[in-house]
Amino acid sequence: MTWRDILFPRGMRRRWWLFRPIDALVALWPGPRRRRGVLVVRMDGIGDMVMARAALDHYPAAFGVEPGEITLLGCHSWRSLVPDAFPGFRVVTIDEHAFEKKWAYRLRIALWVRRQGFAVAVCDMFMRKTLTADSLVWASRAPQRIVSQPFVTDRTRAEYRWYLARATRVIDTGPYPTHEGLRHFAFLAALTGRAMPAETVRLPWPDRRPALAGDGPYVVLNFGSNEPGRRWPFEQFLAVARHCLARGLRVVFVGAGQEAFAKPAIAALGDPRAIDTIGTLKLPELVDLMKHAAAVVSNDTGPGHLAIGVGAPTVLLAGGGHFGSFVPYPEAVRPAASRFLSVAMDCYHCLWRCPKRSGPDQAFPCVAAITVEDVTGALDGLTG
Structure with missing residues (x-):
């Protein structure tokens, strides 16, 4: 990719150009010299989060870190589930819709990501939006930026080409319509270089009795x-x-x-x-x-x-x-x-x-x- 392709890429949507000053500012913002920790970007809904949860348990071993050194960047839609569903992990949630629409909110969140000084940024989502997931990985400026090959259409091809060129590694997790539960473990297998059989979808949850009147099933x-x-x-x-x-x-x-x-x-x-x-x-x-x-x-x-x-x-x-x-x-x-x-x-x-x-x-x-x-x-x- 030439410098012209980097600075003046063709085929980008108007919104990409509107946010271009923010992304440029964040890219130039000084970050911490010491890089540490892993950023895992999951800009998706509740169901997608559930399907990805089992694979997250393998990330500490995959990157050689403690669970507390992994920051899961997720969505407000499942924020209330975090204390019970993600014990041991650091979880930060954002309004993903505001991030892809509001200038000031995007700047604040992107600068926060930049200032964390992550050593690794990861996104294994197949169906994702470039202006949320991929731009958050890029905003981290982590030395290692590892993403999955996404689902690309004619409308999104130019933007994905630009962002994938910014990644340090792109992992192919299989053709459409491979199931997400299989993709997450294919990503881990490629990441670690060893066999990683897919596991049953599961969500950690405490055994609390519901507050429901009456008896019987x-x-x-x-x-x-x-x-x-x-x-x-x-x-x-x-x-x-x-x-x-x-x-x-x-x-x-x-x-x-x-x-x-x-x-x-x-x-x-x-x-x-x-x-x-x-x-x-x-x-x-x-x-x-x-x-x-x-x-x-x-x-x-x-x-x-x-x-x-x-x-x-x-x-x-x-x-x-x-x-x-x-x-x-x-x-x-x-x-x-x-x-x-x-x-x-x-x-x-x-x-x-x-x-x-x-x-x-x-x-x-x-x-x-x-x-x-x-x-x-x-x-x-x-x-x-």
């Missing part, structure tokens, strides 16, 4: 999602709830404030064993609840992966947007008590740019096609 229904297309129709969740109640199981509906639309329908079930917790649980309390459930039924969203990670019997409803990359989990990393339901379609791997739904609030057809019988059958198999 219960099933958790997580029917929400930030992406409307991944929401299995709520009427079908209600059918599953009626099936569970008929079997003598309690049913706990969970969700954030945006799921409040469901409250009248839950009340209309007319059964005190149908418990509405929507908008009342903090994220750690939700994990406690799912950990002790007889089973969890969830859309493909963060709480579903948390349930799987803490070992709860889980039925997860999967669409085909990037089928195989995140769901379903392959046998090498799948906890025994997890089930993934999907309906194969010839339009899989659309990257969620679905042309087959009538509006942005509709479920993706590949998600809506999962039947109530599919779900209750899987559920009955898990609950006996």
Whole structure:
């Protein structure tokens, strides 16, 4: 790459140029002379964090450091989980959306990273954003900057070319759609130069009893999602709830404030064993609840992966947007008590740019096609 390519690269988005003065200032800012510690950049959602967690336990040995010398730079979306899920590690979370949009916030965070004086900066994410993950690795100016080969499209090719040229090592963890749980261990294997078999997805979590009134086994229904297309129709969740109640199981509906639309329908079930917790649980309390459930039924969203990670019997409803990359989990990393339901379609791997739904609030057809019988059958198999 010539100096012209470095200073005036072609094909970069307008936002990259807007942030260019910040990145240049950070690059020129004096850093500590003594370099120490490892920065691990994980600018991703809750589910992705869960899939990466088992591999993190091997980083101290891989880099010859203590866990406390590893700084995990993560996202505010899972900040409340940090004390329980990452014992021994130093974890700092940021607002990744503000970092890629707000000038002052980006400058503050990037300068903080620069001033830490990390000896190594690592990012093994396959699907990532250059203006967050890659720029944070670059901002560290660590002598060793090790990243994975990312998922590149025509739109992102120029930016990735620029940032990958700034890395000291790029590791290929496999073609799309290799599962993330396998990628993390492929990265470690390349990093250490020795075989590193993939491990079951797991999330360390204390054994706390949930604050839930009543007695008897219960099933958790997580029917929400930030992406409307991944929401299995709520009427079908209600059918599953009626099936569970008929079997003598309690049913706990969970969700954030945006799921409040469901409250009248839950009340209309007319059964005190149908418990509405929507908008009342903090994220750690939700994990406690799912950990002790007889089973969890969830859309493909963060709480579903948390349930799987803490070992709860889980039925997860999967669409085909990037089928195989995140769901379903392959046998090498799948906890025994997890089930993934999907309906194969010839339009899989659309990257969620679905042309087959009538509006942005509709479920993706590949998600809506999962039947109530599919779900209750899987559920009955898990609950006996």
